[in-house]
Amino acid sequence: MLELNFIRANKERVLQGLKTRNFPDEELHIIEDILRLDDTRKDAKTELDSVLAERNQLSKKIGGLFKEGKKEEADAMRRQVTQLKDRAAELEEQLRLTREALAEQLYKVPNVPHESVPPGSTDEDNEVFKPWPEELPEPGADALPHWELAQKYNIFDLDLGTKITGSGFPLYRGKGARLQRALISFFLDEAVKAGYEEIIPPLLVNEDTARATGQLPDKEAQMYYVERDNLYLIPTAEVPLTNIYRDVILEEKDFPIKLTGYTPCFRREAGSYGAHVRGLNRVHQFDKVEIVQFQHPDKSYDTLYQMLEHVEGVLKKLELPFRILRLCGGDLGFTSALTFDFEVYSAAQQRWLEVSSVSNFETYQSNRMKLRFRDGKSTRLAHTLNGSALALARIVAALLENNQTPDGIVIPKALQSYTGFELLN
RNA sequence: GGAGGAGUGGCAGAGCGGUUGAAUGCACCGGUCUUGAAAACCGGCGUACCGAGAGGUACCGGGGGUUCGAAUCCCUCCUCCUCCGCCA
Numbered sequence: 047m048l049e050l051n052f053i054r055a056n057k058e059r060v061l062q063g064l065k066t067r068n069f070p071d072e073e074l075h076i077i078e079d080i081l082r083l084d085d086t087r088k089d090a091k092t093e094l095d096s097v098l099a100e101r102n103q104l105s106k107k108i109g110g111l112f113k114e115g116k117k118e119e120a121d122a123m124r125r126q127v128t129q130l131k132d133r134a135a136e137l138e139e140q141l142r143l144t145r146e147a148l149a150e151q152l153y154k155v156p157n158v159p160h161e162s163v164p165p166g167s168t169d170e171d172n173e174v175f176k177p178w179p180e181e182l183p184e185p186g187a188d189a190l191p192h193w194e195l196a197q198k199y200n201i202f203d204l205d206l207g208t209k210i211t212g213s214g215f216p217l218y219r220g221k222g223a224r225l226q227r228a229l230i231s232f233f234l235d236e237a238v239k240a241g242y243e244e245i246i247p248p249l250l251v252n253e254d255t256a257r258a259t260g261q262l263p264d265k266e267a268q269m270y271y272v273e274r275d276n277l278y279l280i281p282t283a284e285v286p287l288t289n290i291y292r293d294v295i296l297e298e299k300d301f302p303i304k305l306t307g308y309t310p311c312f313r314r315e316a317g318s319y320g321a322h323v324r325g326l327n328r329v330h331q332f333d334k335v336e337i338v339q340f341q342h343p344d345k346s347y348d349t350l351y352q353m354l355e356h357v358e359g360v361l362k363k364l365e366l367p368f369r370i371l372r373l374c375g376g377d378l379g380f381t382s383a384l385t386f387d388f389e390v391y392s393a394a395q396q397r398w399l400e401v402s403s404v405s406n407f408e409t410y411q412s413n414r415m416k417l418r419f420r421d422g423k424s425t426r427l428a429h430t431l432n433g434s435a436l437a438l439a440r441i442v443a444a445l446l447e448n449n450q451t452p453d454g455i456v457i458p459k460a461l462q463s464y465t466g467f468e469l470l471n
Numbered sequence: 472g473g474a475g476g477a478g479u480g481g482c483a484g485a486g487c488g489g490u491u492g493a494a495u496g497c498a499c500c501g502g503u504c505u506u507g508a509a510a511a512c513c514g515g516c517g518u519a520c521c522g523a524g525a526g527g528u529a530c531c532g533g534g535g536g537u538u539c540g541a542a543u544c545c546c547u548c549c550u551c552c553u554c555c556g557c558c559a
Contacts, residue, residue, distance in 0.1 A: 091521050095528040102528090105540040109489040112539095124539045131539085295518085416519095425518085 047152045047413050049427065050084055053077065056158075063158035066375035068167050076151055083148045090144060094137040101130045153263060157410040159375055160347075160384035166374030175386060176370040178358075182391055183367055183448060189394040192443040193325035195450060199470060201225070202442075204325070214315075214330035216439070221470050225445075225457075226333065228464035229438055230308050233335035236360050237435055242306035242337055247286035249309055250277040255289045258415040260381045270312050279312040283336035284432045288411060291340055296419040296428060302349060303340040306435070308333065325443060327399065332439040338432040340417065343408070346429035347384075350406045353433045354386055357402050360435060363460040366444055367391040369398065383408045390440065394447040399440040404433030446470075 053060050060077055104127050111120040164173045196202045201222025207215040218226045238244055256262040256278050261269060270279040280286060287305050296303070311334050326332075337356065341349045354370065361368045373385040382405040389398035409427035412418070418425040449456040454471025462468050 088521065091528080093521095095521060098529085099527055101539080106490065108539050112489085120539080127539045 047149075047410065048155055048158065049409060049413055050080075050152075052409075053155075054081060054084070057081075060155075060158055064156070066159045066163060066165060067156055067378065068376050069156070076154060080148065080151050080155070083144055083151065087141065087144045087148060090137055090141040094134060094141060097130055097134045097137060101127055101134065104130070156378075156380045157383050157407065159378055160406070162372065163378060163384060164372060164374045167376035168374075169377050171374040172371040172377055172387070173374065174369055175372040176358075178362075178368055178370075183393050186393075186450075189447065189450060191325065191394045192392075192446040195446045195455070196222070196325070199455070201446075201470065202326070212330070214328070216326060216329055216331070221465075221467065222442075224465055224467075225442065225470065226438060228461055228466075229441060230333060230335060232461055232464050233360065233436055234306065234308055236363075237306035237335060237337055237356070240304075240337075240356050242304040245283075245287055245290070245305050245307040247280075247283060247290075247307055247309060249280055249286075249312075250275075251280055251285055251289070252277060255285060255292070258292050259285050259288050259411055260414065261285060264380055268314055270314060280309060281313050282311050282334065282434075283307040283309040284338060287336060287338045288430055288432065289415065291417045291428075292415040294417055295425055296340070296417075298342060298419055298421070300419070301340065301342045301345070301428075305338045306335060307338075308335045310334075311437075326439040327395075327443060329439055332437060334437045335435050336432060337435045338430070340412075341429045341431065342419070343426070343429050346406050346408065346431060349429075350384065350386075350404065350431055353404050353431060353435075357388055357404060357433060357435050361388065361390065361401075363458070364441070364445065365458045365460075366441070366448060368401070379403075379405065381405075381407050381410045383410070388434075388436075390444040392440075392444045392447050394450075395443075399444055400437075401440045401444070402434035402436050404431075406431045 048060070057077060061074060064074060064077075065071075104123055108120050108123050108127070111117075111123070164171065166172065190198070193204070196204075199222070200220060202216050202218045204213070204216055207213075207217040210217065234244060250272065253262065253276060256269065261278070261281065265281070269281055271277075272279070286309075287307050290305070291303070310331055312331055315328060315330065337353060339349050339353065358368075358370070368388055368390045371387045371389065373379075373382075373387060378385055385403055385405040387400050388402035388404070390401050391397075392399050407430045409429060411430045412427040415430075417428050417430065419428050445458075446455055449458070454469040457465050457468050457470060
């Protein structure tokens, strides 16, 4: 969430940011509401503190009087303190309610978009930041979509997944399973080469963790929930990886911290069904290698562009046609200040498939997480960034479709040492 | 899952219900001394909130309670350790 001091000092910028996001005009008063609640909070806190200070003083005196044996004076003072206690309880309750209301409102305010975020309302307004290559590959006349290729080569099976679990849980087999494992290893190796520390995190997380990265309460419906143990299946490795640094105070010399992790990701994604979610285009369980960085506020945008370059490099090694989009205000994630999406072109479907999303959250996540660093005598919130490098299922879809030949699927050179075969047939 | 023990500052480790935000040691930072270093000595050394400041308030695993007053007493939850059971 946004920092109160930031809102107070940059009210116009925050309002402008909300407009960029197409936040409804009639709800813009939320900013004023928040500042007013904060004033109320401060007043209550000030008064409560003075009441408590008085109580503490009297209590000390009472202690002294008892030692001196002045019991009557002490008793009189005790009655006085009892009154103060009632007042303190009232103020505490008021403070608690104000804080709750404040937090509730604050949760409704999205991050302030970076100045480079283009205006717009839907994904059609996203800016093509970088096309690559200039020319799109022409699909062969008889090009098959990946779900048909899957049947042809017996590499994954959605019906079996449905039998075992339910729709949207693919089962990979044979060379398909091997391809999956190869991609994971390849992505992890690339990230480690780029200086990221490899992490294997837990796949279930508790409530505090889900709240810190903003899955709760914003995206509760997106997560699978294990009620008996009050745990959530992670929708992305971002959740456990980022939470490693929850409630941590770093030193400036610790920056940048670079983590990577492979995990399965679980998403309920209740909603749309149809042709564009066929096959691996959208599933409830998929594999992903995530990269996460924690950085000094002055350097986080350099870091963001480095992360873009990393993802770009990996896609080029896979020889997949892709483009980078700068998300417009309307498409930008709630917690992000600036996001670039990577889309690979799926020749047979003649569609772009999103395979990565790289974002700078600035202090939005770190404020919830209390991730700080020492800045002179005080502390400051660090910046958090993350990106997919990369999400498997759609990469597989594009790879199968783009590389199909009459003899089989051609495996990109960079991947061959991982798959152990050059042709999937 | 059952029985017992424990959770205090970066670490170690004190703490009769009252002047303890918390002894002491180590680590760390600054200084004196030294050609330099070590040693020794002196000083500093948690976080958050309120306050222009002085200063105040809160926090001793989390939450609740008793009390004029709780790190210290009670309840509850969590975590860790030991033993038993089960187990990849």
